[in-house]
Amino acid sequence: MRGKHLSKHAASGQRRARAHIAPLRPRNASTSGRRRAETKTASVGGAAQKVAITAVTSGFILTAAMPTQAAAEIPVQSQPEPVAVNAPVSADPHAEIGFGRTGVISSRYDPEAKLASITVAAGSHVVPAAAKGTLSTPLDSALVETSGFGHRTSPITGEAGEMHNGQDFAAACGTAVNAAASGTVVFAGWHPYGGGNRVVIDHGNGVETTYNHLAEIAVTVGTEINRGFLVGASGTTGSSTGCHLHFEVMVNGEVVDPLNWL
Template identity: 40%
Template sequence: MNTASSGRGRRRAEGRPSSLLLPAQSAKQDGLPSLGRRRAAGQASPLTRLGRVAGLAAAAASMVAAAALPAATAQNQALPAAADRAAVTTPVDVGVPTGEKLMFKRSTVTSQAAPAAKKAAAAKKTSAAGARLAAPVKNMKTSSGFGYRVNPVTGAAGEFHNGLDFAHPCGTPVRAARPGKVTEASSTPYGYGNRIVVDHGNGVKTTYNHLQTISVRQGQQVSAGQKIAGLGTTGNSTGCHLHFEVMVKGKAVDPKGWL
């Protein structure tokens, strides 16, 4: 009995027609694949669209380059033509007829050398406050000037004489050229013989050398024109005279600009 029942079940399953499938199942099996194929055929993929855009951009760039190339070529060809025109410019012949004289303007020198009087005035401005010095001796007679000379004692050339020599008889009064303080009044071992130095302040000093006698002492205040010594020929001297010096801040200057 069990056997017959099992056989009937198999026959029912085998004899069931396919049309008995539900409509939804039939559409799922037959309709979905065909719908996918239609969509795939009617819509391009992203890679395909990107390729088409790139192709359009490349074509546009080619058209721009093709349009710009003729203009650049024309410009490059125009430059050599202009250079050639400049190179073949006809030179102008400049000449002067034979026998004509050419006149050229020259700059004239407008400056002039300073007159001797101006130079002398400038030399006198070397004093510290523009003050003049009184004459150290009466009737100043210069026997040797300031500057290079031949040494009268040794005969050697090129000696620098740093003062003025005034020739007078020995014993002639020697006077202070300006008020000041005596800083030295003694005999020196440097060829000056008997010597007096007066400090006038502001870095200015006067010295009196080769003296026969000394009438003042160190530290004494003297006034302008006061007798301080007698003219002589002590030290390195060849005759009676006064060797007079003006010192400014320790440097000898030409006394002629002060007297």
């Protein structure tokens, strides 16, 4: 009896369970695919919404670039023909080619040009800065200055206040004396006023140089000489107390300090 009662109770439970089970329907392939697509769309949309929200809160701006067909519609330009880099260049073999020079540029200092450009309209009042370096030293050896230009006590008479018209340079007798610039010899002989054997050269524009107390004279009047030309040898002729060179510079007949020109 107990077994029958359990069997009836189990059968009654199985009937109730089958009553709640929905009848199975055949699967439709299209319906199943559509549901999956909707599910994917919803998932993608949800993800995009989450990204958008994240971007707004973080301060970034997202831009979706949608592909178009515009790039495919752009016409392709044709490439230019290649140009030969080492293409040979030809010319008429009888053509004349010349390379003329319109001028000569030189950085060499030209004292002759500077001397010629000095204006002496103001007489002896020539600016020393303009005249400096226009004359060359009259001795081959280094110049040793002794008695300078200006007033001094005369070594001959002992008289104070004597005007010394030039610059004395120590030089042993027989030392070569050269022209300080190009010019023309206008005097070569004995100077009666203490200069002894004397040479005077005219350099143009009123500028002259004199060479005094010479032992010998190597030029004659009227000779045109170049800068550095030998004019004589140093000595002690005339009013002199020893071998040396008395060198003078005159501008329009007035003596000036030679050191401003050397």
